[in-house]
Each structure stands twice: as C-alpha cells, then as structure tokens.
Amino acid sequence: MRKKERAQVVLERLNDQYPETPVPLDHSDSFTLLIAVLLSAQCTDKKVNEVTPALFAAGPEPAAMAQLEEQEILEHIRQLGLAKTKAKNVRRLAQLLLERHDGEVPQSFEALEALPGVGHKTASVVMSQAFGVPAFPVDTHIHRLAQRWGLSNGDNVQRTERDLKDLFPREAWNRLHLQIIFYGREFCTARGCDGRICPMCRELYPNRRKPVITRKA
Known part of the structure; x- marks a missing residue:
C-alpha cells in the first residue's frame, strides 16, 4: 500500500469512527481556548479541564486576567506541570493582548507566536479551532501515529506537519488532527500499540512483524 493509499484509508476510517470532533479542552471563546492550550503543555487535557473553571472564573477575559497577580494564577494551576512558568x-x-491587540486574540500565526508561551502548535490549534483557518497542529500523539502509519518519516514535528499537509486535503485538516488524537488515545496509545496491534495498524500493515520504533519529536 502506497503512502497516498494509506492516507486515504486513515481519512475514511477516522471519518467513520469520529464524525463529531469536539475540542477536548473546555473553553468558551478564543481567549479561554488560547489559555487552555498554553496550559496543556506537558500535562493532560483532563487535568487542564480540572483547573481552568476556577481560573476562568477569576479571569474570564484579558482585562480581568491581567489584573490577577502571578501568585494568584499560580494557585489556580499549581497542579499542572511547569506551573510557575505558565502562570x-x-x-x-493577557497584558500584551491589551497593549497590542485591543484585548482581542489576534487572528494570525505570527501575532500568536509572538505571545509568551505560545508556540506554533498552540497557535495552530487556536487558528484552526477558534477561527476556522486550516491548520494541522502536531502533538506527540499525531507525531507518533504518523510514524506508525507510514505517513511521515518522523524526524521532527515540523517535518510531520509538512508531510500530513501534503497527504490530506486542506479542508480535512482541522477535523483530522482531532480525529487522530482521539484515535491515538483510544486505540493506538504509546504503550498499548507498537504499530501492529490496533485495528488501524493491522489494516495498514497486515504483514508487519517488527514493532515500530517511534522517533522522538
């Protein structure tokens, strides 16, 4: 099976498996989504969803968040990894949104990535899920599965993102990145599948005998 054929199988199976793709991080608008994605680095979405209700009650929009002391923010998110830096x-x-963007979340990759704690992946999630701009955020789940499914050589997340954008239609990107995450968490986990066990891996590589060694991002 060629790479394009594998990509078509992945797209068809995931569309059947996950016709609905809700964002797994709880949020109410582009600002709370931006903060939630920033907080999700090196911790689970579940843990982020546990701490953000109180944080967003105290700082539901940039002006209110900017008024909070750093220590107060830290108290809300102390359970998360890298909590001090994130606070x-x-x-x-929040301060920069007020100073540079009239209190609004900017709708460009360049402006988002200029904000503290916001990298390309975070900006991609906000652009795709808050503003509907086609993007393909690549996290560890997607990076791992792209290797297992033979969609990318997996040297780094930048290469994986380029490969996936080349393989899949632009209109599918925003939904597909969430579908891959959902599938990875449910069926093709880091320890639960080595590239030979889950239904997708078996269909794509029915004769695979050796486990896939995942290259780190």
Missing part, C-alpha cells in the same frame, strides 16, 4: 506567561500574555 507568568498567562499574566503577561
């Missing part, structure tokens, strides 16, 4: 970034990000 600092959240407060400064």
Whole structure:
C-alpha cells in the first residue's frame, strides 16, 4: 500500500469512527481556548479541564486576567506541570493582548507566536479551532501515529506537519488532527500499540512483524 493509499484509508476510517470532533479542552471563546492550550503543555487535557473553571472564573477575559497577580494564577494551576512558568506567561500574555491587540486574540500565526508561551502548535490549534483557518497542529500523539502509519518519516514535528499537509486535503485538516488524537488515545496509545496491534495498524500493515520504533519529536 502506497503512502497516498494509506492516507486515504486513515481519512475514511477516522471519518467513520469520529464524525463529531469536539475540542477536548473546555473553553468558551478564543481567549479561554488560547489559555487552555498554553496550559496543556506537558500535562493532560483532563487535568487542564480540572483547573481552568476556577481560573476562568477569576479571569474570564484579558482585562480581568491581567489584573490577577502571578501568585494568584499560580494557585489556580499549581497542579499542572511547569506551573510557575505558565502562570507568568498567562499574566503577561493577557497584558500584551491589551497593549497590542485591543484585548482581542489576534487572528494570525505570527501575532500568536509572538505571545509568551505560545508556540506554533498552540497557535495552530487556536487558528484552526477558534477561527476556522486550516491548520494541522502536531502533538506527540499525531507525531507518533504518523510514524506508525507510514505517513511521515518522523524526524521532527515540523517535518510531520509538512508531510500530513501534503497527504490530506486542506479542508480535512482541522477535523483530522482531532480525529487522530482521539484515535491515538483510544486505540493506538504509546504503550498499548507498537504499530501492529490496533485495528488501524493491522489494516495498514497486515504483514508487519517488527514493532515500530517511534522517533522522538
């Protein structure tokens, strides 16, 4: 099976499996989505969803968040990894939205990536899910599965993103990146599948004998 054929199988199976693709991070608007994605680095969406209700009650929009002391933000998110750095970034990000963007979340990759704590993946999630701009955010789940499914050589997340954008139609990107995440968490986990076990891996590579060694992002 060629790479394009594997991509078509992945697209068809995931559309059948996950016709609905809700964003797994709880949010109410582009600002709370931006903060939630920033907080999700090196921790689970579930844990982020546990701490953000109180944080967003205290700082539901940039003006209110900017008024919070860094220590107060830290108290809300202390359970998360890198909490001190994230607290600092959240407060400064809110301040910069007020200073540079009239309190609005900017709708460009360049402006988003200029904010503290916001990398390309975070910007891609916000652009795709808040503003509907085609993007293909690549996290560890997607990076791992792209290798297992033979969609990318997996040298780094930048290469994986380029490969996936080349393989799949632009109109599918925003939904597909979530579908891959959902599938990875449910069936093709880091320890639960080595590239030979889950239904997708078996269909794509029915004769695979050796496990796939995942290259780190």
